[in-house]
Amino acid sequence: MTILLKIQSSLYGQEGASSRLADRFVARWQDQNPEGRVLVRDLAAHPLPHLDQARFQAFRTPAEERTAAQQELVVTSDALVAEIAAADEVVLAAPMYNFSVPSTLHTYFDHIARAGMTFRYTEQGPEGLLTGKRAWVFVTRGGLYGEAHAQDLYLRQFLGFVGITDVNIIHAEGLAMGDAVREQALERAEATLRRLLPDPVQAKRERNMKYTAPSRQIPAQR
Numbered sequence: 209m210t211i212l213l214k215i216q217s218s219l220y221g222q223e224g225a226s227s228r229l230a231d232r233f234v235a236r237w238q239d240q241n242p243e244g245r246v247l248v249r250d251l252a253a254h255p256l257p258h259l260d261q262a263r264f265q266a267f268r269t270p271a272e273e274r275t276a277a278q279q280e281l282v283v284t285s286d287a288l289v290a291e292i293a294a295a296d297e298v299v300l301a302a303p304m305y306n307f308s309v310p311s312t313l314h315t316y317f318d319h320i321a322r323a324g325m326t327f328r329y330t331e332q333g334p335e336g337l338l339t340g341k342r343a344w345v346f347v348t349r350g351g352l353y354g355e356a357h358a359q360d361l362y363l364r365q366f367l368g369f370v371g372i373t374d375v376n377i378i379h380a381e382g383l384a385m386g387d388a389v390r391e392q393a394l395e396r397a398e399a400t401l402r403r404l405l406p407d408p409v410q411a412k413r414e415r416n417m418k419y420t421a422p423s424r425q426i427p428a429q430r
């Protein structure tokens with residue numbers, strides 16, 4: 209069974225622009241994958257604890273050597289790693305807050321960056337272990353920054369570090385620049401989404417049209 213993991217981080221919950229775009233994506237994905245399973249992680253509703261020294265030390269301690277207290281500290285991180293490892297596709301709703309991703313999403317990344325589990329160091333450098341997945345990232349912003357902004361680079365770098373290199377980032381920018389700009393940006397993001405994940409019924413209709421069009425023209429020319 210195909211598994212899609214949706215991770216959202218808007219402090220507006222389901223009403224956030226990034227969450228809404230991610231939801232549109234999930235709805236289309238479900239049309240295409242009726243047997244698929246969708247897991248939802250809402251980082252704003254259920255924020256994770258910040259990484260501190262004790263937690264990081266527990267991450268670094270081999271499982272068989274951990275104290276009971278350390279074992280308790282790794283439980284959440286272990287579950288988050290297992291969750292994303294099981295997913296075939298990851299949808300990330302990542303608004304821009306103060307020129308970066310929400311701190312809740314940054315903290316989530318701190319929890320899933322686990323040496324030996326999601327990446328490992330080799331003589332050639334770090335190697336990501338969460339391979340074979342696709343990620344779809346919905347970035348929403350009040351202003352205009354473009355694809356070269358540090359937020360994009362950060363998201364691609366982190367996902368690549370843990371082995372997720374097939375990454376589509378869909379932007380909706382200028383959302384605080386008046387209704388017209390906002391509507392246009394959201395419509396453009398949805399058009400990109402429709403292009404990336406075509407409606408299966410519509411796509412079939414278009415394929416059939418392409419196939420039947422020439423044969424209809426031939427008799428008319430004779």
Ligand SMILES: Cc1cc2nc3c(=O)[nH]c(=O)nc-3n(C[C@H](O)[C@H](O)[C@H](O)COP(=O)(O)O)c2cc1C
Binds near residue numbers: 304348
């Ligand atoms: C706390 C906070 C910080 C923000 N910082 C920025 C920013 O640095 N740059 C920007 O373009 N927009 C900023 N915005 C605007 C959001 O990016 C914009 O409202 C976007 O739609 C948020 O996505 P969401 O609705 O999914 O939460 C900020 C919004 C909030 C609530």
